[in-house]
Amino acid sequence: MSDDCAHRKVGRYCPDCGKDLQPQPIDRRTVMSELVENWWERGVLHTLIGLFRQPGVLIRRYIESDRDILVKAVPYIAVALALNYGLRARFLPGSTTTELSIIETLQQEPLVIPLLSALISALVLHFIFYRDASAGLFGTMVMRLYILAQATLLVVVVDLAMQLFLTDRSIGRNLTRLAFGLGFTIFAVRQYYTGEGRGGWIRAIAAILCGELALILFVYMPAAMIEQAGLLD
Template structure:
């Protein structure tokens, strides 16, 4: 028979080319449960990743970049999942309605872009990470990490604050105690701490450099967003 994945000839239980089972299991309830368990598995899934990023983010991320990629969740999947968790909790309890107020024309492109970003935190974090990575590349250039390695690091690092926000949003939702501002402060502290750990945690100056890169990354990101929105409005009016 031929493999259903790569069409290579298969004579055993698994394809010698891509490794897929010669007779894949039918998708049913057991399959879905197994996939969920695989994602959450403490040894190789999101729980292990969260633990590693909370205890020793620098070493774990460096290990991933250097080639040990079997135990941590893939960075893009990690940041999308963590962002989705926060988005679901925030929308369920209507948390952000108390914090974020939009003023001005709802027809403006800037307004539409910001609303889209608010509804898609996973993509927003990746886009934000791009700008922060540029500054990290400039400020920490002596460490010889390329842009994409820095972006991978940021996908891991920016995913943890999403879980912090999700936790505080859940507590706020059931207690009505305003906590999201506190979560924001904790999230920023974590990001600065984790980025400094990634480069060299014993150098105090790295914490200041990480803070500068984070702030400049956010500023340039929002300048870019406003520039795109304003340019779009100007072009569509003519």
């Protein structure tokens, strides 16, 4: 098949390049078949399982040598966040609500807060804790996107499991969600930098906690101050 072909209409297929000139209409079956072909058959299961078992190792291989071992980062996190949003809307209504209307507004676009979190964390990792790392800033951002996607999926599974036993959203339940999310993130970051001799637990813990603190300082606290001052009324 050639992009330069004029595609002569002689029957369904072009006699020169073989392109299908009468593709099937886009319906539910078409969408599902394309999803299976482009995701399931091209490594989404390997990505999903692999990033839970060896997140740092696989992400480093993806960045440094093999771009075929994982589903691309942006589509993967988009699907992970959409799945998280859909499951929470269906089974955990109100689980993402806050007392800040600005944050509530941002959460109407499910990508905004997670992407801000990944960006701020990547800046902290690259410029403070792992300076001169081989991946560079953009590689660090890709790494954080993958880890964020996996942490999001892990936390929603944990939350759904706790929903079976705990009916109210207690402090203990929220702390459990936080512990699973941060714990996996620290584990993945520590493993990712092990190949450079920087895989210590203390540095990984400090880096992730500082990233979360930076998110609070630069996103949530300004939102609270704007809310309190009534600047948007």
